[in-house]
Amino acid sequence: MSTFDWVIQLIYVLAASCFVLGLHLMNTPATARRGNQVSTAGMTAAIAATFAIVIHGNQITATGWVVMLAGALVGGAAGLYSARKVQMTAMPQLVSMFNAVGGGAAALVGLHDYIRAGTSVSATTSVTTLLDVIIGGVTFSGSLIAAGKLQGVITSAPVAFPGARLVNSVLALIAVGFGAYLIASPSAALLTVVIVASLIFGVSMVMPIGGADMPVVISLLNAFTGTAVAMAGFVIGNWAMIIAGALVGASGGILTKLMADAMNRSIRNIIVGGFGTGDAVAAVAGPGGSVHSIAADDAAIQLAYAAKVIIVPGYGLAAAQAQHEVATLAEILESRGVEVSYAIHPVAGRMPGHMNVLLAEANVPYPQLKEMDEINPEFARADVALVIGANDVTNPAARRPGTAISGMPILNVDQAKSIIVIKRSMGHGYAGIDNELYVNPKTSMYFADAKKALAEMASAVKTLVG
């Protein structure tokens, strides 16, 4: 091994250390920015080292230079543009797009290496290449569909067609069967068939999954992307790619597990297709017991004269893009001396942690954003719990066995002295069951779009008691 190779490998180790350190620094909001900077520095070093390899090898053709630089320039500009312009509410789509491009690039790297090697490819390389192109292909098309669903370009309702499971099985069979054959006798044409099957599989895997399950799907696809990149690293023998891919795979895996647990569903259940979708506004069918609604003025008085208010934002707040309105109302209350905090359930929003980003964008200081375990004991001391577009995660039925959400971790909203729920209708959450919180005698319902309701309450507080 030459001195040059030594130096390159050491830079790769340094870069990998920066990635780990960068992720480690994300354990508190105070150090997270530095974490991102450390990670960026590591990435810059790794790319610079790779650049040095390209120059040092002196093998690349002039056309090779042109396509590499042009590609990087076009892609980099597109990435930078979308990163600068994206709305925080659209973050899940963008993350999904980055999953797609990462998985796609990983698959292309594997494909190119395979074509170049011709028939001389070894069995082990065949296996890693297959894993790379299959996982990368599924991630690419699956993430594009997920992004389309989140953006609303594709319906977010589960799209199932008769025989979908059969088609999936056939596709999986093609990928595995041809794959096994490829290990014995390499063929670029057959590999292309496997890639096409993977691409279709990605589409048919994500299409039947409903909008409310997107936090799990994005996390899972994130894990896939990482794994695909690691496999591409195996194929071309690049340790930096193996380490980085494994880190992302671990991250995506953990988030997938956390999201699935918080929704009380198994990953298999979500992929195979389960019960309903959070986007469906169910028919009236109210829960047994009486529901009483409240006017903006009464809600405003309750809030304004409370000592402690806990705001429970849910999917409905994200969908109505009402994060700025809720922050304004909270600021008004705080200026009156009310102690305001936010109870964030793990699956609030459309991807893991999405609600926190939306509220941070609306200028809510992060110490007010409380995680479920931290805030739950505080509900008993709260004068008012203001629930905005959250449903299943507040349903006390989860504490009893025998319901669709039994065992799901919930926010102890029902322990607050009084509860105000802002909701468009009595429609069900994605679990499709009645929410017992709404018929609690302490609960008042305010039926309106979250954005409008919060603006009305804020102005009512100002006029009545301001």
Added chain:
Amino acid sequence: MPYPALLVDITIFVLSLWVGFEVISKVPATLHTPLMSAANSIHGIVLAGAMLIAVTANNAIGYVIAFLAAALAAANVVGGYAVTGRMLKMFRKRPAVATAGEPAAVSPPANAAKPGSSAVAANGSGSKGRSA
């Protein structure tokens, strides 16, 4: 005797997975979106792979693949880091002073409106947002 390359690769992969699990399980839920975005930027390392395949490309198919791979990977890495940085910049410990309009319109605090609220108010406006 040198170990086979695949064995070394598997060792690195498995150990990195464990390091990932260990480090990432400590990230609070508040930061899960930036975390996923940061993970996204890290898998942008695939750009290194895209650059390396451009070295060996020598026909039309090879060039097309190399171009696409470089474009996708560059979008991934540049966009990933930029958007993560943008998100993390929004996480503030205290509300920013320069929020136009609304907050200014409602101050000064109307503590007097509620008897007995001053203690809460002092607590609320004094330590809140800094203590947790």
